[in-house]
Amino acid sequence: MPGTEHLTVDRVGATLVLTLNRPEARNALSLPMLAGLHDGWLAADADDDIRSVVLTGAGGCFCSGMDLKALAGRGTRDEAARARFKADPDLHWKAMLRHHRPRKPVIAAVEGPCVAGGTEILQGTDIRVAGRGATFGLFEVRRGLFPIGGSTVRLPRQIPRTHALEMLLTGRPYTADEAGRIGLVGHVVPDGTALDKALEIAELVNGNAPLAVEAVKACVLDAEGLSERDGLALELERGRPVLGTADAREGARAFAEKRPAVYRRA
Incomplete structure (x- = not known):
């Protein structure tokens, strides 16, 4: 079963559960995390016994976005991960579902912050569940940055254009209830139960052909x-x-x- 120091992998029946596991950094994206994600997507597609994937985060947080220090290769002892990213400069985009589309349905189970790169990964998932205390947002313009994880293309196709542009241009945070109203997530559930709901949906998917x-x-x-x-x-x-x-x-x-x-x- 694939996995790294920042990404854990589990099986629940016919569902592969990928957990962003760096809670001390609010699950900010690191090289080992991204390498594990990439391997998880490939493992799910290669195994016909896996019928769905659930993506979630540890420690009551989904993902707070990019850790630029970690992505530069600092702060990790994983030399193998560094080598992989040097060999494939596109690997991080595949991991973030920008340049890769798993053939199996991907269900997101969001608790806590799901912002910046977290909201961008979210747009590569198919079905989305959020705990009521989850927060969303694309903060890049507030920092003079550009959300190049796919949001300027995908977000207006997934939610009404006016809401997409407001999220992109204001850089403000969104509550789970607001994300539900605009269609960014499909279910808002009590805090701590997003994974349970996602697995419930996955089980329905798994029962189909x-x-x-x-x-x-x-x-x-x-x-x-x-x-x-x-x-x-x-x-x-x-x-x-x-x-x-x-x-x-x-x-x-x-x-x-x-x-x-x-x-x-x-």
């Missing part, structure tokens, strides 16, 4: 930016092969026989 789940996710992502005509054509291209699978036949039989379906990724 994996080929269908992965094809639906891929189609939604690939249709972004397409015209309706082209998007509908893509839907047929992605959907028709799924309808001809043994799993599709099993789903119909299970429904008729009033029993749980047994999907075999076939």
Whole structure:
């Protein structure tokens, strides 16, 4: 099972749980953390027994963004991580889901701060749960910086444009309730229960046919930016092969026989 000093990996049934584990620094992104994230995404996609991924943070915090000192290679004894980033300068973007899209559904379980780079990683996830005390925000403009983790492109596609621009241009913090109202997160739950809710959702996903789940996710992502005509054509291209699978036949039989379906990724 992959993992590093700042990223822990666990299995809960068919769900891989990736935990940002640097609570003393509010889970600020470090080289070992990013290397672990990258490995976690690849491990999930390579293992057909894993049907979903949950991303969360330790110590009541999701992620406070980049640790610039750590990302420069200082403050870590992990020479292997340094070497990996030198060998692949794009590795941090893959880890942050800017240049990599896992084929398995990714569910975020957010407690506490989820700001700057944390909010940027969040936009690469598919389903999002937040504890009521969670906070969100893109603070880069307040510091003369630019949110190059994907937010100027993704955020206006995920929430209404006026809310995206307000978040990007004011750099102000958002409560979980406000993030829920604008659609940045889908569920706001009592503090301390975000992971439980995320695992509950993951279990629902895991009970469905994996080929269908992965094809639906891929189609939604690939249709972004397409015209309706082209998007509908893509839907047929992605959907028709799924309808001809043994799993599709099993789903119909299970429904008729009033029993749980047994999907075999076939």
